[in-house]
Amino acid sequence: MQRASKFVRQIFSAALLLSPFSALAETKARFDAALGAIIVSGMVSKDTSLLLNDPSLIRLQNAATPEASGMLVALEEVNGEVQIKPRFSLQTSTRYAFSINWPNAAPFSTEFTLNAVAAAAPDLVAFSPQQSLIPANTLRFYLSFSEPMARGQVRDSISLVRGDGQIVDSPFLNLATELWDGNQKRLTLLLDPGRIKQGVGPNAIAGAPLVEGQRYQLVVSGKMKSAKGAVLGSDRRAVFEVGPPERHAIDPQGWDIATPHAGSTLPFTLTFDRIIDSGAALRLLSLIDPNGAEISGTLYTDGGGWSLTPSTPWEPGYYQLLIDPELEDVAGNTIRAAFDATAGIIGSTVPEASIYVHID
Amino acid sequence: MSILTKSIGASLIALAASGAAWADASPQSAGALAFDDANTLFVGDSKAGVVHAFELNGNIIEDQADYVLGRAQTFEGRTIIDNIDEKIAAMLGVTAEDIVINDMAVHAPSKQIFLSVHRGHGPNAEAVILKVDHGEVELVDLSDAAHTQTSVGPVPSAETLEFGQPLNTLAITDIDFYKGEIFVSGVSNEEFSSKLRRIAYPFDGNVKSTSIEIWHAVHAMYETRAPIITQTIAELDGEPTLVAVYACTPIVKIPLAELTDGAQIRGTMIGEMGFGNTPIDILPYVNPWDGTSNVIVTNTNRSAASIKLESLASAEAMPHGEGVGNVFSIAGVPQFPLPMSGTQHLDMVDPMWAVALRTAPEDAGNLQLHTIPLPFFFDRADHIVEMNWADSPDPFGYRAAPKLEFN
Numbered sequence A: 001m002q003r004a005s006k007f008v009r010q011i012f013s014a015a016l017l018l019s020p021f022s023a024l025a026e027t028k029a030r031f032d033a034a035l036g037a038i039i040v041s042g043m044v045s046k047d048t049s050l051l052l053n054d055p056s057l058i059r060l061q062n063a064a065t066p067e068a069s070g071m072l073v074a075l076e077e078v079n080g081e082v083q084i085k086p087r088f089s090l091q092t093s094t095r096y097a098f099s100i101n102w103p104n105a106a107p108f109s110t111e112f113t114l115n116a117v118a119a120a121a122p123d124l125v126a127f128s129p130q131q132s133l134i135p136a137n138t139l140r141f142y143l144s145f146s147e148p149m150a151r152g153q154v155r156d157s158i159s160l161v162r163g164d165g166q167i168v169d170s171p172f173l174n175l176a177t178e179l180w181d182g183n184q185k186r187l188t189l190l191l192d193p194g195r196i197k198q199g200v201g202p203n204a205i206a207g208a209p210l211v212e213g214q215r216y217q218l219v220v221s222g223k224m225k226s227a228k229g230a231v232l233g234s235d236r237r238a239v240f241e242v243g244p245p246e247r248h249a250i251d252p253q254g255w256d257i258a259t260p261h262a263g264s265t266l267p268f269t270l271t272f273d274r275i276i277d278s279g280a281a282l283r284l285l286s287l288i289d290p291n292g293a294e295i296s297g298t299l300y301t302d303g304g305g306w307s308l309t310p311s312t313p314w315e316p317g318y319y320q321l322l323i324d325p326e327l328e329d330v331a332g333n334t335i336r337a338a339f340d341a342t343a344g345i346i347g348s349t350v351p352e353a354s355i356y357v358h359i360d
Numbered sequence B: 001m002s003i004l005t006k007s008i009g010a011s012l013i014a015l016a017a018s019g020a021a022w023a024d025a026s027p028q029s030a031g032a033l034a035f036d037d038a039n040t041l042f043v044g045d046s047k048a049g050v051v052h053a054f055e056l057n058g059n060i061i062e063d064q065a066d067y068v069l070g071r072a073q074t075f076e077g078r079t080i081i082d083n084i085d086e087k088i089a090a091m092l093g094v095t096a097e098d099i100v101i102n103d104m105a106v107h108a109p110s111k112q113i114f115l116s117v118h119r120g121h122g123p124n125a126e127a128v129i130l131k132v133d134h135g136e137v138e139l140v141d142l143s144d145a146a147h148t149q150t151s152v153g154p155v156p157s158a159e160t161l162e163f164g165q166p167l168n169t170l171a172i173t174d175i176d177f178y179k180g181e182i183f184v185s186g187v188s189n190e191e192f193s194s195k196l197r198r199i200a201y202p203f204d205g206n207v208k209s210t211s212i213e214i215w216h217a218v219h220a221m222y223e224t225r226a227p228i229i230t231q232t233i234a235e236l237d238g239e240p241t242l243v244a245v246y247a248c249t250p251i252v253k254i255p256l257a258e259l260t261d262g263a264q265i266r267g268t269m270i271g272e273m274g275f276g277n278t279p280i281d282i283l284p285y286v287n288p289w290d291g292t293s294n295v296i297v298t299n300t301n302r303s304a305a306s307i308k309l310e311s312l313a314s315a316e317a318m319p320h321g322e323g324v325g326n327v328f329s330i331a332g333v334p335q336f337p338l339p340m341s342g343t344q345h346l347d348m349v350d351p352m353w354a355v356a357l358r359t360a361p362e363d364a365g366n367l368q369l370h371t372i373p374l375p376f377f378f379d380r381a382d383h384i385v386e387m388n389w390a391d392s393p394d395p396f397g398y399r400a401a402p403k404l405e406f407n
Helices: A002-018 A045-053 A201-205 A278-284 B003-018 B084-091 B309-314
Strands: A028-032 A037-041 A058-062 A073-078 A081-086 A095-100 A108-113 A124-128 A133-135 A140-145 A158-162 A186-190 A215-220 A236-243 A256-258 A268-271 A285-288 A297-301 A305-310 A317-323 A353-359 B033-035 B040-045 B050-055 B079-081 B099-107 B112-119 B126-133 B136-139 B146-151 B170-178 B181-188 B195-200 B208-214 B228-236 B239-246 B250-255 B264-272 B279-286 B293-299 B304-308 B336-338 B343-350 B353-360 B363-373
Touching: A028 A108, A045 A073, A045 A081, A058 A073, A058 A081, A124 A236, A140 A215, A278 A285, A278 A297, B033 B099, B033 B112, B033 B170, B040 B099, B040 B126, B040 B170, B040 B181, B084 B099, B084 B136, B084 B363, B099 B343, B099 B353, B181 B228, B228 B279, B228 B293, B228 B309, B239 B279, B279 B343, B293 B309, B293 B343, B304 B309
Parallel strands: A133 A236, B170 B228, B208 B264
Antiparallel strands: A028 A037, A037 A081, A058 A095, A073 A081, A095 A108, A124 A140, A140 A186, A158 A215, A215 A236, A256 A268, A268 A305, A285 A317, A297 A305, A317 A353, B033 B040, B040 B050, B050 B146, B079 B363, B099 B112, B112 B126, B126 B136, B170 B181, B181 B195, B195 B208, B228 B239, B239 B250, B250 B264, B279 B293, B293 B304, B304 B336, B343 B353, B353 B363
16 A cells, blocks of 8 residues: 555656646645545645635546546545545556646646555355265355455356366356355355256256256356456366256255264264255254253354354253254255145245254 | 536535545445335345435435426437446446446436446445436435335354355345335345345334245146245235246236235246246336336346236136146236347336336447337337338328427
8 A cells, every 4th residue: 555655646746747837836646545535735725725615626537538527526625735535436557637627727637546456366265065966956056266256257257068068058047136145255156947947948948957967067267357356367167967856855854963972062963865055054054952042163064964063062951953944955945845846835834843852 | 517516516515514524324235226105215235135215305306307208209219328337437437347237216206217336346346326317427425315224134143154244145136115115025145035025114123024935837747936036016906916027937926915924925826927037127007008007027038028917917827736738938917028128227207208227229338228108118219110211101290290309
């Protein structure tokens, strides 16, 4: 930031030296990165008043759009200098034109660029489901990046390629909105449910995006950019094989439960009979202690299992594993119904399910 | 002096007096927009997981009644702004690639158009609300408006927080106001859920979250759930009814009376918009020629379609269950196709006019705000039609009409 500020100052000084107008010889402008403001100093008080009374004399704008009206700015007089704060922050690596168009004197004008702070190159750090064999009717992928990514690139940057090199046509639901987490580090890709659901047009005509027995690569283009504009650099690939579809409701009775001994802080561990959505598993499974309080600790899931390592040792007694009815496996099946439910099932209300286990 | 400069001056006097920097009343993100019957602007903020309500006052809303929208009699709309993305970008000190126009809504009493815009594509993209005043885009200073909000997103738990940001988010896709309540739909990034949120306004802290489950009539034997993308409330035979379009794209109707807290409902699937497509907006309108009530549905990959409310009211549930064949195309309630490709957002301005944010028919690089006459949503200039040719027959007397002069 220091460097950026100095750089701008130099540019402004250079502009000033070039200015042939003696009336403005005292006027200096610099950019204060900490304030995010341009500071104009050295004006006679008459000019300062003129400027404060008519801020439209100032024009600050991206130099790439010379015909545009100025950006919105706020003016404030501080210690005899005028601080000009743009309503929207100035961006690095962008050239700005700044001018004061005096009514009865030659304009003061200059251009400057804020130096870019080198942005870290992003990387694809996780792909979920992380299992090498996934159901043919998998509904959702998660891609986790090391850096916040820019929105608006998914359609052009991510493709699904079959083992024989053929690109799968339109495998993802084309929502207007991309589904990112709040940090824009984790992207959710929904495979087009119309192509997964049995008996619907896209499924019958275009076929399922994932075919049992085939190998696939999810390819993320090396051109995909972080929010700060740094590119991945080279294509990233997640490789998986497709197995039989999972078309049954989740049945927690099929899970293996490993209970630790009382007094220990070993993890309580579930092993699922299928791949559960890893996002949902972190949020929609909870363990209640014998006193009715939710256990806090460290959660881990890879979708194939789930473990909770408690912050304090286990007490003996009955524990209740709560399963929220919204919990989904990777194919969108819930404890209430399969994703493609037989007619008449999913309207029925199923409360939260629970399993009681004894720790001794 | 341009309007932009004027607004700079006005803002600055206040700011200079207070000595404050820009007051930050902006939402964290600004997506779906809707107005109530008066001056409240609802803004869907997916990032914060809330819907904001801004009571816009007379300083913000400017009457546009004198702005000529075109000449409906001769099917001539008006381009209000060409290259609107570039103009907005310039205002925000960036180039057009750095802005996204997320939604558009018209404040019906003043006919003023409002836009929700993001400056930047990163998690810290700045959310901006803009308005159009006599063909010029202006920034709305939300600090001037009384503000309340209601939570609609998932409540983050400690486990889902990574560096203080929730992983689980709800992308709000539509907000509709009807008689003191808003209806909010969205797509979760962790659940394939058909939850619809029903919230009384003014906000009192209660969110009725209704799970609506539907037959997917394209299925011969199966039923499923899917997120609602857009919805509207229409009175069908006098009964207020939610008409919703889902992802991949059944149309469903559900009487509002059934949307009670926590209810699980099988909506009546009455039509199919065709697959390989997601809906954008569904909007009610009255046909000014015959007085019939209708809805129009705009789509990502198909042209728009209109449906008469009468047809919606009388539509029977599409056949479903065992023994019923697959439905692969547009089916169910009769739909009338409308020539509106390239439409990104649509809203009604008044009984004769809609406004579209669209790519210009002759130049895909030109994102424009353009008015479209009802009831056919048809602008002659957009199409190669015989009546546009100089030596063609002129049965409706279009060429006799004087050339349009816009104010």
